[in-house]
Each structure stands twice: as C-alpha cells, then as structure tokens.
Amino acid sequence: MIKFVCIFRYRSVFLCMAVAFVFVQLLSIASTGCRRPDALTSDDSAVKSAVVDPTKLPIVNPSGLTEVALADRSLIATEDTLFTSVKGSPSTLNPIFMSAVADKRAEELLYSRPITFDRTFAWRPEPFMVDYVTFSDDHLSATLKLKRGLTWHDGVAYTADDIVFSLQQIQDPRVPCPSGKDSAVQIVGCKALDPLTVQFEFKAPLPTNKWNINFGIIPKHIYEVEKVADPTLSSSAYYNKVNRAPIGNGPYRFVSWVADDRIVFERWEDYPGPKPYFKRIVMRIVPDASTRLLMFEKGEIDEMELTPEQFIRCGTDKRFAAVGVLGYASKWTFVYVGWNMDGSNPFFADRRVRRAMSFAVDYDRLIEQVYHGLFTKSLGLFHPECAAHMPKDAPYTFDLERAGKLLDEAGWRRDERDGWRYKDVVVQGESGLSQTERRKFSFHLLIPQGGATGAPTAAIYQEDLARIGVEMTPRMIEWTTFIKMINRHEFEAQILSFSAAIDPDFAWNVMHSESYDLGRNRGKYANSEVDRLFVEARGEFDPDRRMALYRQIDKIVYDDAPYTFIADAPTLWAFNRRLRGIQFSPRGPYLFHPGVLDWWASKEMDERIHQLRDSSIP
Amino acid sequence: MVDNSATTVSCATTVSCTTAIPCTTTISYKRRVWRRFRTHRRGMFGLAMIVVLVGVAMTAPLIAGNVPILCHYQGAWQAPGVVDCLRRFPILDRVIPPSYPFSKAGFDAKEALSEDDFSLWPPVAYGPSETTRVSLAGPSKRHWLGTDEVGRDVFSRMVHGTVVSVQVGIVSMGIAGVLGIFFGAIAGYFGRWVDAVVSRVIEIVICFPDFFLILTVMVWLEPNITNVMVVIGLTRWTGIARYTRGEFLRLKEMDFVVAARANGAGAARIVLRHLLPNALAPILVTISFGVAQAILIEAGLSWLGFGVQPPAPSWGNLLRSAYDHYRDAPHLVYPPCIAIFLAVLAHNLVGDSLRDAIDPRVHATGKVKV
Numbered sequence: 010m011i012k013f014v015c016i017f018r019y020r021s022v023f024l025c026m027a028v029a030f031v032f033v034q035l036l037s038i039a040s041t042g043c044r045r046p047d048a049l050t051s052d053d054s055a056v057k058s059a060v061v062d063p064t065k066l067p068i069v070n071p072s073g074l075t076e077v078a079l080a081d082r083s084l085i086a087t088e089d090t091l092f093t094s095v096k097g098s099p100s101t102l103n104p105i106f107m108s109a110v111a112d113k114r115a116e117e118l119l120y121s122r123p124i125t126f127d128r129t130f131a132w133r134p135e136p137f138m139v140d141y142v143t144f145s146d147d148h149l150s151a152t153l154k155l156k157r158g159l160t161w162h163d164g165v166a167y168t169a170d171d172i173v174f175s176l177q178q179i180q181d182p183r184v185p186c187p188s189g190k191d192s193a194v195q196i197v198g199c200k201a202l203d204p205l206t207v208q209f210e211f212k213a214p215l216p217t218n219k220w221n222i223n224f225g226i227i228p229k230h231i232y233e234v235e236k237v238a239d240p241t242l243s244s245s246a247y248y249n250k251v252n253r254a255p256i257g258n259g260p261y262r263f264v265s266w267v268a269d270d271r272i273v274f275e276r277w278e279d280y281p282g283p284k285p286y287f288k289r290i291v292m293r294i295v296p297d298a299s300t301r302l303l304m305f306e307k308g309e310i311d312e313m314e315l316t317p318e319q320f321i322r323c324g325t326d327k328r329f330a331a332v333g334v335l336g337y338a339s340k341w342t343f344v345y346v347g348w349n350m351d352g353s354n355p356f357f358a359d360r361r362v363r364r365a366m367s368f369a370v371d372y373d374r375l376i377e378q379v380y381h382g383l384f385t386k387s388l389g390l391f392h393p394e395c396a397a398h399m400p401k402d403a404p405y406t407f408d409l410e411r412a413g414k415l416l417d418e419a420g421w422r423r424d425e426r427d428g429w430r431y432k433d434v435v436v437q438g439e440s441g442l443s444q445t446e447r448r449k450f451s452f453h454l455l456i457p458q459g460g461a462t463g464a465p466t467a468a469i470y471q472e473d474l475a476r477i478g479v480e481m482t483p484r485m486i487e488w489t490t491f492i493k494m495i496n497r498h499e500f501e502a503q504i505l506s507f508s509a510a511i512d513p514d515f516a517w518n519v520m521h522s523e524s525y526d527l528g529r530n531r532g533k534y535a536n537s538e539v540d541r542l543f544v545e546a547r548g549e550f551d552p553d554r555r556m557a558l559y560r561q562i563d564k565i566v567y568d569d570a571p572y573t574f575i576a577d578a579p580t581l582w583a584f585n586r587r588l589r590g591i592q593f594s595p596r597g598p599y600l601f602h603p604g605v606l607d608w609w610a611s612k613e614m615d616e617r618i619h620q621l622r623d624s625s626i627p
Numbered sequence: 628m629v630d631n632s633a634t635t636v637s638c639a640t641t642v643s644c645t646t647a648i649p650c651t652t653t654i655s656y657k658r659r660v661w662r663r664f665r666t667h668r669r670g671m672f673g674l675a676m677i678v679v680l681v682g683v684a685m686t687a688p689l690i691a692g693n694v695p696i697l698c699h700y701q702g703a704w705q706a707p708g709v710v711d712c713l714r715r716f717p718i719l720d721r722v723i724p725p726s727y728p729f730s731k732a733g734f735d736a737k738e739a740l741s742e743d744d745f746s747l748w749p750p751v752a753y754g755p756s757e758t759t760r761v762s763l764a765g766p767s768k769r770h771w772l773g774t775d776e777v778g779r780d781v782f783s784r785m786v787h788g789t790v791v792s793v794q795v796g797i798v799s800m801g802i803a804g805v806l807g808i809f810f811g812a813i814a815g816y817f818g819r820w821v822d823a824v825v826s827r828v829i830e831i832v833i834c835f836p837d838f839f840l841i842l843t844v845m846v847w848l849e850p851n852i853t854n855v856m857v858v859i860g861l862t863r864w865t866g867i868a869r870y871t872r873g874e875f876l877r878l879k880e881m882d883f884v885v886a887a888r889a890n891g892a893g894a895a896r897i898v899l900r901h902l903l904p905n906a907l908a909p910i911l912v913t914i915s916f917g918v919a920q921a922i923l924i925e926a927g928l929s930w931l932g933f934g935v936q937p938p939a940p941s942w943g944n945l946l947r948s949a950y951d952h953y954r955d956a957p958h959l960v961y962p963p964c965i966a967i968f969l970a971v972l973a974h975n976l977v978g979d980s981l982r983d984a985i986d987p988r989v990h991a992t993g994k995v996k997v
Binding site (some may be wrong): 029033036322374428429458461464477478483485487 | 679682686689690696725727728730731732733734747750756757758760762776777778779846849850932936937938948950951952953954955
C-alpha cells in the first residue's frame with residue numbers, strides 16, 4: 010500500500026522538482042543580484058498618479074444639476090419615470106418601524122409628516138398640512154393644528170386621531186419599533202382636542218422636544234383593525250400585508266413591490282402640497298456596487314451612490330460621461346474604529362491605549378490610497394461644518410513613536426524576542442480567585458461585509474500596528490450578524506461609518522454612559538464630565554450656549570478616543586444627465602425636504618434619454 | 628485477452644501475469660498501473676501540475692516573501708527564508724527556532740539589511756500581506772502580476788494562496804477519505820444492518836446540496852481555513868464511502884478472501900491487509916476528483932467571504948478583490964482564475980487517467996477494448 014502511494018519515488022519526478030527549484034533560485038539571483046531590493050523609494054510614488062481634486066473635474070457638480078425647476082410646467086417631463094437605486098431591500102413600508110436608509114427613502118415618498126426639515130436641517134412645520142405649532146412658555150407642552158381637508162391615499166380624512174394613535178403605538182412596548190422609542194418617551198401626554206388639534210405634554214423642558222413630536226404617522230382606520238388580535242402590528246398576515254402595501258398621505262402612492270427587485274410608486278394626483286415632477290418612481294434594489302454602475306451606464310437607473318474608487322474612475326471615463334454626471338458634497342458621516350471599553354478585554358479600557366491606537370493610523374496614506382483623496386481627515390464626533398464642532402489644536406497624527414510610548418506607559422511592554430507587546434493582567438480564574446496572566450496585545454477588528462473600504466483600511470492599519478508590536482486580526486462579518494454582535498457588545502474593536510443626525514443631541518445615544526444598555530454606546534464609553542454636559546445641553550434653550558456645551562463634549566470625546574476617528578466621507582453620487590434640481594444636505598441628496606420631490610427633467614432632454622433606455626430594457 | 632484482476636491480484640505482493648502490457652519479468656499490480664498511467668499524456672500533465680502546485684506550496688517563502696533566503700546580517704550568516712519555509716510544517720515548527728530578529732513583529736528586513744550585506748532574496752521580494760503605496764499597478768519587473776488595491780504584490784499572494792488550496796485539498800480529502808473508507812469498509816464488509824444503516828446515512832447526506840450545506844455551516848462557525856477544511860471533509864465523504872462499499876462487496880466474495888478467512892485471519896486483518904489494498908485504486912480516483920472539488924469549494928467560499936479571512940491570501944479572496952476592481956485593473960482577474968482552473972483540471976485529469984489505468988479493459992487511448 011505504501012509503495013503504491015509513493016509514486017514520488019520515481020526519479021524523474023524528483024529530478025523535475027530539483028530542476029524547477031534550482032531554476033527559481035537562479036531567477037532570484039538574477040533578479041536581485043544578491044543585494045537588498047530597493048526599499049520603497051521615491052520612484053514608487055512617482056508611479057502613483059497624482060490625486061485628483063474632485064471638484065476640478067468638469068462633470069462634477071455641473072451647474073445644470075442644481076437648476077431650479079422651470080416655471081412653465083409644460084416644458085417639464087411630468088409623465089416620466091424616475092429610476093432610483095438602493096443597496097438593500099427595505100424591511101417594511103410602515104413609517105413607525107423604519108430604520109434603514111432604504112426604508113426611509115420609501116417613507117419620504119409615501120408619507121408627508123406635519124413637521125419636516127430642509128437641507129440645512131432647519132426645523133419647520135409643513136405649510137400645507139399645518140396651521141400652526143405652538144410651544145408653551147414653560148416648554149412643557151405643544152399644540153399642533155392641522156389644516157382642514159387632509160386625507161390619506163384612500164380618501165379617508167387625516168385627523169388628530171391618527172397622530173394620537175400613532176404615538177400610542179410607538180410607545181406601546183409590544184410594538185417593535187427600533188428607532189422611534191427614545192424620542193417618544195419624552196412625550197408623556199398626547200390628546201386630540203378636536204379632529205384637527207393635537208396637544209403634546211413633555212416629560213421635561215427640552216430644546217429637542219420640537220424634534221420629538223416629529224414621528225411616523227400611520228392611518229388609524231387601517232391599523233386599528235386587528236390591534237386586539239395582534240398587538241405587535243407586525244406579525245399577523247393582515248399587518249404583514251398592510252406594512253408591505255401601505256396607505257400613506259405623501260406625494261406618491263404605493264403601486265407594487267417585487268421582492269429584491271423593485272418597488273413602484275406613482276404620483277398621487279390629489280396631493281395637497283406642491284406636486285412632484287415625476288409621474289412614477291421605480292426604486293430598484295441592487296446590492297452589488299459594480300452591477301449598479303453597469304445598470305447606471307445602461308440607463309436602467311437614474312442615480313446611485315458611488316464608492317470612492319468608482320467616483321474617481323467615472324470622473325474621467327468617457328462612457329460614463331455620455332450618460333451621467335457626478336455629485337460631490339460634504340456629508341456629516343465619519344469612518345471610525347470603535348473600541349470596546351467595557352472591561353471584557355484587557356486593552357481598551359485604558360485611555361492611553363486608545364490614544365496610542367489613534368496615533369497608529371496613517372491618516373494621510375489611507376485618505377490617499379483607500380479613499381482616493383476624496384475623504385478628509387475626521388476631527389471628531391461633529392462635522393467641521395456643524396456648529397457643535399470644536400477645532401482641535403493637537404489632532405492625532407501618524408506617530409508610531411508616540412503610540413509606542415503611550416503603550417509602554419500603559420504597561421504593554423515589547424518582548425525583545427518576538428517583538429509583540431505583553432502585559433501581566435489580572436484575570437478571574439476558574440476557582441473565582443483572581444490571578445495574573447501574561448497577555449499578548451492581540452485583538453480582532455470586526456469589519457462589516459460589503460463595504461468597499463473596510464478591508465483595505467484594515468490591511469494598512471494591521472501592518473502599522475504590527476510595527477509597534479500590536480497584533481490585529483481583521484475579521485469580516487456578514488452585515489446583520491455584525492450589527493447583532495456589536496449591539497451585544499461582543500467585540501474588541503469594530504470599524505464602521507456613522508451618519509450624524511439633525512441635532513447634536515444624537516451624540517447622547519452613542520456617548521452617554523446610560524446609552525450602553527439603551528442606546529448605541531456599544532463600547533461603554535463612560536465619562537462623568539461628558540454625561541454632565543449632555544444633561545446640561547438638553548436643558549439649555551439658548552442655541553449659542555447649547556452649542557458651546559456640545560463643543561466641550563466634542564473636545565473631551567476626541568481626547569478620550571472611545572473612537573478612533575479616521576475620515577469624513579463626502580456624498581459621492583452619480584446622476585443621469587437629464588436630472589435637474591438636485592440639492593445636497595449633510596445627509597446626501599435624500600432624506601430631507603423637499604429632496605427628491607424637487608428633482609425634474611426637461612422634456613427635450615428626456616426624449617433623447619428615453620430612446621436610449623427603451624432600446625436597453627425589454 | 629481480458630485480464631482478470633481478481634485472480635492476478637490476490638494480495639499486495641508480486642504475482643506473475645499475462646496482461647495486455649507485454650512483459651517478461653514479474654511486475655506488481657501497482658507497477659502495472661503506473662506503467663499504464665504513464666502512457667496517458669493528459670494524466671502525466673495533470674500529475675506534473677500537481678507536483679508543481681505542491682512544490683510551490685511547500686517552498687512559498689523561497690519564491691515570494693519579504694525576508695531573504697540567505698543573508699549576512701550583523702556578522703552572522705542566517706537563512707530566515709529557509710527557516711520560515713521549514714517552520715510551516717507541523718512538527719518542524721517545534722524543533723526549529725524562528726530566525727531572530729527576522730521573525731520579530733514589525734521587523735523590516737529590507738530596511739535593516741544594508742546595501743553591502745550579502746543577501747539572497749526570493750525572486751519576488753514582497754510578502755503576501757506587505758502593502759506598498761502602488762495601488763492597482765500593472766505587471767512590472769518588480770511586481771510580476773501587478774499589485775492590488777492596497778499595493779500588495781499579486782504574485783506573492785498567488786504563491787501563498789497556493790498553500791491554502793493545496794492544504795484544503797489534501798486535509799479535507801484526508802478527513803473525507805478516513806471517514807469514507809471507514810464507513811464504506813464496515814458497510815461493505817459486515818453487510819446486513821450495518822450496511823443498511825450506513826447506506827441510509829449516506830443517502831441522507833447526499834440529499835443536501837453540498838455547497839449550500841457548507842455555506843450554512845460556515846455562517847455559524849468562525850471562518851478560517853481549519854473550519855473550511857473540516858467542513859468540506861465532513862460533507863464530502865459519501866462518494867468515497869460508496870465506492871469503498873461497492874469494492875468491498877465485490878472483493879469479499881473472492882477466493883483470496885475466503886482463503887485468508889480459512890487461514891484464520893480476523894475481520895481487521897482481512898479488511899486492512901487484503902481488501903483495502905485491492906480496493907484502494909478506485910478510491911484514489913474518487914479522492915482525486917474530490918480534491919478538485921474541495922479546491923473549487925474553498926475558492927467559492929472565500930469569494931463569498933466565508934472562507935479564508937482577508938488579508939490572508941487565497942485564490943478565492945484574490946478573485947473577489949479582483950472582481951471589485953475589474954474595471955480599473957482587469958489584469959488582476961486572470962491569475963486566480965487560471966490558477967483555480969489549472970488546479971482543478973490537473974486533479975480531474977489525474978483522476979480520469981488513473982481510472983483508465985486501473986481498468987484493464989481500457990486502452991491508453993481511453994477506448995474500451997473489445
């Protein structure tokens with residue numbers, strides 16, 4: 010048997026391998042000449058093409074893109090269809106359950122809320138829906154008066170009862186709404202004084218109460234039907250149906266939903282507000298970025314978000330330029346590495362270690378090589394354009410020496426033999442007695458799958474960390490599992506991007522110590538000074554003094570480094586050439602008012618594009 | 628004349644023969660198979676490919692790596708590349724100490740060695756995870772197959788990815804082989820209810836679509852190469868078990884088994900000494916095809932992100948990252964595709980030729996002799 014398996018004993022095979030090996034070694038002698046190969050020097054950087062300034066490209070933000078709609082509606086293509094794209098399928102079309110971006114993109118078409126905000130995030134009541142909103146002098150109550158004659162898509166009147174009913178559902182603990190609960194707890198009383206008037210009473214006088222009364226509103230006559238049988242509003246067959254084919258009150262009606270392919274909306278001709286220009290909106294669900302770009306270039310979709318790499322390539326690509334233009338604007342989104350400080354690992358509870366980690370990021374190289382010069386270095390929780398941002402006099406820079414010193418101070422000493430860092434840490438033994446154990450500085454960095462920049466960022470960071478004796482192992486995890494794991498605090502470090510919300514108060518949810526269990530303070534950051542400032546800011550009505558408090562928070566958080574802030578991501582978007590009237594908010598071209606409702610295409614432009622599309626779509 | 632293998636192959640010793648291949652001396656069955664195998668040109672090509680693959684996998688740090696093979700550093704001769712290469716084998720890593728300071732974390736040999744020191748480097752002097760500032764560059768003298776999105780040398784990643792593929796092929800089929808032969812042997816030899824139970828188990832396992840079963844299991848397990856190998860091994864043993872069972876059913880009625888039993892040999896002796904050696908050839912054919920499948924499955928899993936974790940290189944990972952950049956750097960797509968294709972092809976060719984070689988009715992040309 011052994012003899013049979015050993016076909017390798019035949020001399021010819023051995024000879025072949027020996028010859029091949031000698032050949033390889035001769036090659037290596039020939040290629041390097043027994044000398045050190047040139048360490049990476051200047052000629053390498055010469056190969057690298059200069060980083061393009063995105064705003065200088067001719068097809069970026071052309072003047073036509075933002076052009077306001079023509080006064081003469083007859084010149085506008087009002088019978089046309091807009092094809093939009095989202096990365097993932099919405100999970101529901103019920104506004105009180107919505108949390109993902111795709112959900113919210115559907116919501117802004119299907120529903121109009123009495124309270125909205127514009128591209129500068131300024132709060133305002135919707136003029137055609139609301140007569141007035143008044144707040145009492147003690148800031149403990151508010152009254153909202155609706156306009157007469159509002160209806161839902163099915164013709165049933167839209168009244169104060171719907172608002173009261175919706176808030177009751179959000180507050181009902183049996184109803185699983187992931188994003189609305191924390192603001193709804195601030196409202197302790199809500200009653201309909203008459204069919205058009207609602208009165209809210211608040212738990213505390215907060216400047217954010219004006220945002221707390223902005224929540225998703227569902228039609229009572231649809232949702233009260235089976236409330237007794239299914240109090241969750243989400244498990245029975247009836248609710249599954251109405252959550253996927255909803256009755257709204259927005260500018261578009263729901264038409265159809267083909268799972269994982271498209272959702273079709275049609276303009277509601279009885280809409281009381283300003284009518285949108287496109288007759289239909291088809292939201293295509295395309296998870297893969299490369300496929301999305303191919304569809305865009307074929308004219309099958311009219312807009313898409315781009316990865317930094319795609320943006321750079323499209324900027325100089327003739328094929329792309331024949332179909333589309335690029336949108337570039339700053340956005341309040343930052344990429345960060347979040348550290349787990351809850352004591353489950355011996356590393357990151359120490360502020361010095363976290364600061365060392367922040368000094369080990371090669372910011373300039375990441376921005377140049379991974380983000381293609383489109384991102385900017387992130388300088389904290391609040392975007393530099395936000396009033397809550399505090400300019401930093403000593404921002405983190407790539408300084409491995411300083412990082413190494415901080416780690417030494419923290420007790421993580423470098424082993425001379427293998428080069429990694431070790432420390433004696435106290436651990437609970439099996440018998441319950443604490444004992445010291447020599448731990449290596451080695452951790453996993455969780456990366457959500459599907460992002461274009463997570464893995465390359467980690468690859469560069471991993472190499473730099475190894476230089477200071479810290480072993481980091483990237484671990485790619487499927488998106489839903491990733492979110493579950495970080496919400497359960499089962500991580501040592503994770504890389505993610507975060508989009509700031511309208512009001513700086515959003516930071517309570519990620520940085521206040523109470524938010525460890527209730528919010529998204531996943532790494533258990535706890536600083537009593539920050540907690541105190543958050544509480545103080547919530548009670549402060551003077552906008553300037555309030556922002557000054559947030560600026561202090563910004564400074565402390567940045568220095569404590571619960572996150573290592575890597576880069577601020579801009580809006581990188583592609584639009585079909587025919588589209589006009591596009592505005593950008595700090596959230597991108599969507600998710601503010603009027604946003605997509607102001608987009609339009611001229612008839613003349615439209616016909617040309619139509620021919621192109623008809624030939625490519627069966 | 629048609630050779631009756633049952634009479635000429637009584638056990639694993641040499642017997643005289645009158646076979647289709649003319650010969651004057653006594654030669655063993657194995658030697659005869661090898662001779663016939665050698666006449667298959669495609670089979671020999673496949674075998675050569677496998678030898679190259681295994682050779683590349685075993686000597687990966689000598690072909691591409693960021694430490695020198697041999698150098699004169701601080702007054703002493705060192706061979707960090709060779710040490711690295713040897714330390715990749717299971718027992719040697721405990722015997723041979725790592726070469727200090729080249730094994731130190733963050734030690735950069737290219738900076739540490741001066742221009743004047745003698746140092747023999749691998750032909751491609753870049754490690755598989757070593758990043759450079761040259762992203763998505765095309766093939767050049769320095770980077771034979773170009774670089775990926777963070778400037779890692781693709782050739783180096785291909786070479787080190789070979790290790791993964793070879794490991795997955797060998798280890799997973801080793802697991803599958805042990806399981807398959809064990810269950811097939813007991814089912815075929817003991818028959819009756821043992822056969823019934825094992826056969827039903829095999830049928831149940833076959834019912835699951837392989838790849839999706841593996842995918843489902845990989846969602847629960849931490850994705851790393853060990854788990855990939857174990858999972859592939861645990862799901863792909865059924866083919867081997869069925870072949871073994873069939874061979875055993877056939878062979879156990881043969882005269883040489885009856886003779887062994889008459890001589891008082893126990894079940895273990897009959898199975899291990901007499902049946903298994905004679906049943907091994909068709910099993911090797913299945914294993915050979917299985918290795919090809921395993922390589923393909925690993926590449927598929929890595930492509931989907933459930934296999935070997937980036938930045939560790941594997942052909943599937945390389946293909947995935949090439950796919951993300953195929954518009955900018957189409958040259959990245961070819962190497963992993965060609966490598967996977969050739970590796971799978973090689974194992975299939977070997978399996979195919981081996982099947983012909985052990986079948987006495989088949990000519991070297993693959994046609995059945997009348």
